[in-house]
Amino acid sequence: MALKKSQLYSSLWSSCDELRGGMDASQYKDYILTLLFMKYVSDKYANDPDALIEVPQGGSFDDMVALKGDKEIGDKINKIIGRLAEANELKGVIDQADFNDESKLGGGKEMQDRLSRLVAIFDGLDFRSNRAEGDDLLGDAYEYLMRNFATESGKSKGQFYTPAEVSRIMASIIGIGPQTMQKHTVYDPTCGSGSLLIKAADHAPKGISIYGQEMDNATWALARMNMFLHNHPMADLWRGNTLASPHFKDGDGGLKKFDFAVANPPFSAKSWTSGFDPANDQFGRFEYGIPPAKNGDYAFLLHLITSLRSKGKGAIILPHGVLFRGNKEADIRRKLIKRGLIRGIIGLPANLFYGTGIPACIIMIDKEDCQLRESIFMIDASKGFIKDGNKNRLREQDIHRIVDVFNRAAEIPRYSRMVPLDEIASEANDYNLNIPRYIDSSEPEDVHDLDAHLNGGIPNRDIDELSEYWDVFPTVRKALFKRNGRPGYSEPRLEPAQVKTAILEHPEFTEYADKVRSIFRKWHRKHRPMLMDLDAGAKPRDVISTLSEDLLERFKQLSLIDPYDMYQRLMDYWFDTMQDDIYLIAADGWKDAAQPRGIIDDKKRKIKETPDLTVKRKKYKMDLLPPDLLIERFFTVEKGILEDMQAEHETASRQLEEFIEENTVEEGPLEDATNDKGKVTKGGITARLKEIKEDPEAADERRALNKCKKLMNADSTAAKAVKDTRAQLDEKVLAKYPELTEDEIKTLAVEDKWFASIRRAVDSELDRLTQTLAGRVKELEQRYAEPLPDIFNQVATLTKKVDVHLDKMGVSVNG
Structure with a gap:
């Protein structure tokens, strides 16, 4: 397998x-x-x-x-x-x-x-x-x-690797795509282990010629192996210091020019001038100025710019300081902006990279028509990430959103903006590119209304802020709120506990939910044939690309649910489960992929898998078709019997537990049947019965002991019945796998497993939407539920009650 x-x-x-x-x-x-x-x-x-x-x-x-x-x-x-x-x-x-x-x-x-x-x-x-x-x-x-x-x-030794998520963004924004040919070139002057170059090449299905240079010998060796393992054996990678001794040169001794370039150089390199004199650089890389001697960020940027053809495009990862630092760097930045070389800037979350925890940005360089450029497109993507151990990581939805927004130059409040060069060059900004100057990504402050706290009512201003919901559910607003007689304020129609149910049952919401499920059904119908026709040799990456891109586009047509959230749901399921399934089918075909395999529990190697089935002491794992799928489709009667037995066992266990709890109190009839850990055991009961024999004074204790013993036997019998029935069902399920036809296997995997799981994810997004709206409505209701005068009156009333009680007790309130 x-x-x-x-x-x-x-x-x-x-x-x-x-x-x-x-x-x-x-x-x-x-x-x-x-x-x-x-x-x-x-x-x-x-x-x-x-x-x-x-x-x-x-x-x-x-x-x-x-x-x-x-x-x-x-x-x-x-x-x-x-x-x-x-x-x-x-x-x-x-x-x-x-x-x-x-x-x-x-x-x-x-x-x-x-x-x-x-x-x-x-x-x-x-x-x-x-x-x-x-x-x-x-x-x-x-x-x-x-x-x-x-x-x-750790930080000191982790710089050989650029996170794949960032590499994918860079490859996607510099223009490599289906139109790229093998004759086109991509270059990384500080290629590390080669991840940036490989991700760039992934975007060129017809091929692209790869060039790179890396100073560290061990990391260069990793890059060479990496190229072989990714099927790029002809990649031209060289060892050496790119700034001091660039390997790739043209016939005239200048730098070789490339169509595309990507780079993640060491941040703020202190000794970047080692081995050469920037003031007399033979390659003319510093025509816009010489960077500070103790900070090489702009040196790598200028090298990348010089290495691009006249219409070349590149992307480089640099610390945020390059956007706003002054002196020499400010002079270089001003000249680059005036020349129109910077097409865009993407601000990334902090703590993404392994060599540093500081936030970084991607600067996109585009030489094509740069003299006509009148603006720089900026994205503040600093808030889109997930915690992953001690690092932050971009999610699939974060990557896709960044790439979509950048390539469409779509302006989104608090996220992206096309900033005119005139604004950047203004006296107030003076060519400072610090993203917060141009994009305010902070969430609007949730302001309390003093008048509402004093006089009651919910401010209409707060309700209006939920306009994206009211645009879709106009009469839901009327079902939740009513006028309270004061201009600008409303009253809740329902108790907070009733809000979510009212939303879920409202005709406008049910109509919306039907639209959501209709989108899923149409997506399902379109892609079911493709999944049913998978066979050995299928390309899993093409499968998920087709599924996910179409799902994203379909949900972009719908309001309220973020299409990228839905996309993430599918991608999460892909990485958790579906990816492995399709790789198995692609390698082995449906029939072999569906068969159980024995589990190796090798403690020394720490490889241990939770078993799906245990039959005759042997553990089996069903990767493609978990046993529950077969049980739901072929063994519903047996499942019902097992569930009834499990319910009987739960009842017997609960009765035993309750009886023991009631009778093991101090001087209780079961107290002397406990062991040194305070637990009642069958052995303890038997020993105690022998001890008291027919003592008439111990009649109550004897009855309790016998009843406990009877309950224990009932619990044990019920447990054994469950175990035996489960084992019989396991035997039937295990025997069913070889009998499954290919069509049955496909139906179980495609319909009962994959589409059923994705359908549940869609429903979860619907529920999250409802929960968000209901939660905000309840928050507003509870925030202004008790006006301040009412609270003062309650305090005064309670104070009087306390004073009366104290007076009755003879305690003087004033003294």
């Missing part, structure tokens, strides 16, 4: 456990990624005469497997890797990690056992069975590992 993405990720990350302790993540990533590369190319290219990579005799992963338990395993692994490297001009790329380093891997038996276990983990991964073209399973696994390594490496 093919690997699931989640299964692959779990196995790979567990392999890191073998190396933790001896070195930090910035070091052990080299070992893990080298083994991943060796395993992948051995599975994919061994014995293939037309392969991109030659797997020589004695240079494959299988040769490593043969070393398990070998006393010289470390040295021999190095030699195996060396043979593969030498055969493919990969010296200095895949042989960075020393597998015979005792300071990191331990000596003697410790190294032998550690490397044997590590090789065994990778040996358990079979990449030959993943046949889906374009599924990029290994590329995604590499991305997963890089993200986790960056997280564990």
Whole structure:
């Protein structure tokens, strides 16, 4: 059976456990990624005469497997890797990690056992069975590992990786797309592990030529491996300091020009001038000014600009300081703005990047018609993210919203704005590009109305602020509020507890809910044939792109529900469940993907899965079709019987619990039947009955003990009945899987699982909408429910009552 993405990720990350302790993540990533590369190319290219990579005799992963338990395993692994490297001009790329380093891997038996276990983990991964073209399973696994390594490496060592979410935004806004050809070029002057270049290439289905330079040798090696794993073996990546010694030059000795460029340079580099004199730069990169000696942000920006063709487009990640810092940087910024080179700026959330916690921005450079540019488009996307461990992360909806808004230059209050250059150049702003100067992203203050607090009523101004709801539900407002006789104020018609029900039952809301469900049904009908026709070789990424983009567009036609929220619901389900399902189908076909598999519970490797079924002490996992789906469709009678038995067991357990609780109080009849933990047991009851025998003075206790024993037996009998019935049903379900036809499997997966889950997500969005409106209405009602004079009167009344009681007690209120 093919690997699931989640299964692959779990196995790979567990392999890191073998190396933790001896070195930090910035070091052990080299070992893990080298083994991943060796395993992948051995599975994919061994014995293939037309392969991109030659797997020589004695240079494959299988040769490593043969070393398990070998006393010289470390040295021999190095030699195996060396043979593969030498055969493919990969010296200095895949042989960075020393597998015979005792300071990191331990000596003697410790190294032998550690490397044997590590090789065994990778040996358990079979990449030959993943046949889906374009599924990029290994590329995604590499991305997963890089993200986790960056997280564990910390601020000082995590700069080799740009979050994929940011990379996708940059690739989407610089113009790479279906029209891009292999002859077009994309360049990253500080390419790190290559993630920005790879995401850019993902947007070019017809291909694009990749160029990059990276100063750190180990990170450059990661980038080379990354390109192979993402099927870009011809990427031209070089080592070296881009500012001091740029590798890519034209025939005249100037910088080579590219169609597109992306970059995430080190923030505020202190020694950027090392190795060259910017004042005498042979490449003419600093015609707009020389950046400060202790801050290289603008040096990288100017290098990127110089490296673009006359119509070239690029995007670079820089700290927010470049937008507003003064002196030399202000002079450079002014000249760039006047030349019209900056097309847009996107402000990102803080704490996204692994090398720093400070907020950053994307500056989009566009040379095409720059002399005609009269404005800069700005987005403040700083509030759209989710917490992910100790970092923030952009959600799918955040990425899509940023890209859509930027590419359409859509102006949205508190989010985006096209800012005229005249405004930027004004005396008040003086070419300062700090986004809050132009976009106020703060939420409007919820102002209390003093008159309403004094005299009652709900301000119409507050009710009017819910106009987006009243535009869709005009008479719902009338159902919730009425005039109170004072101009500008209303009264609630209902108690707060009745508000949500009134909204849900109102004809305008039910009509709206029908529209929402109708959109889902039409989307369902359109895409059902595609999902039912999936087969081995399907492209999962194309599937989710088709589904999600169409869902987003359909919900854009509807008011109130944010279409990006609905898009996120689908994407969450995709990443949680549906992705794995379709990868299995793409690799194995429907019939094989639906079959149960036994579960390995390997405590040493910390791989453990919750079982779907347990039959005769063997655990099974049903990835594509959970047992509940089969039970709901084929075993409803048995399910009903089991539920009745479970209800009987719950009743018996509750009766036993209540009886014990009532009779184990101090000097209660069950007190002497408890153990040292205060729990009544059958053994305690039996012992106590023997002790009191037929003592007439213990008649009540004997009756209680016998009744408790009877209740325990009833509970035990009911529990056994549930267990036996559950086991019988499990047997029937397990036997049903091989009998399922392909059409039945498709119906169970597509209708009962995927569409049913997405339908529930749609209903959840409807419920959230209702809850938001009802919550705000109830908040307003409760805020002004008691005018201040009424509160004073209540206080005065209560004070008088207290005074009367104190007087009766002989306590003087005044003294």
